[in-house]
Amino acid sequence: MNGLNAYQRVNTQTSITDADPHKLIQLLYNGAIERINMAKARLQAKDYEGKGKLIGKAIEIIGGLKSFL
Numbered sequence: 001m002n003g004l005n006a007y008q009r010v011n012t013q014t015s016i017t018d019a020d021p022h023k024l025i026q027l028l029y030n031g032a033i034e035r036i037n038m039a040k041a042r043l044q045a046k047d048y049e050g051k052g053k054l055i056g057k058a059i060e061i062i063g064g065l066k067s068f069l
Contacts, residue, residue, distance in 0.1 A: 031061050
């Protein structure tokens, strides 16, 4: 799993570096939606700490979106 996470980080970093402002907003939006969906899964699994961390990450991403808009 660590290899997959490392690949995703590199892939994300490359996408961010190459992104125009519109693409960057789309990446942030998709990241927020993904974290919210992951939080829903954590909630169903009764992992409230994991859900809280993911909601916090989604809020951080939304804060980044606010700065662009």
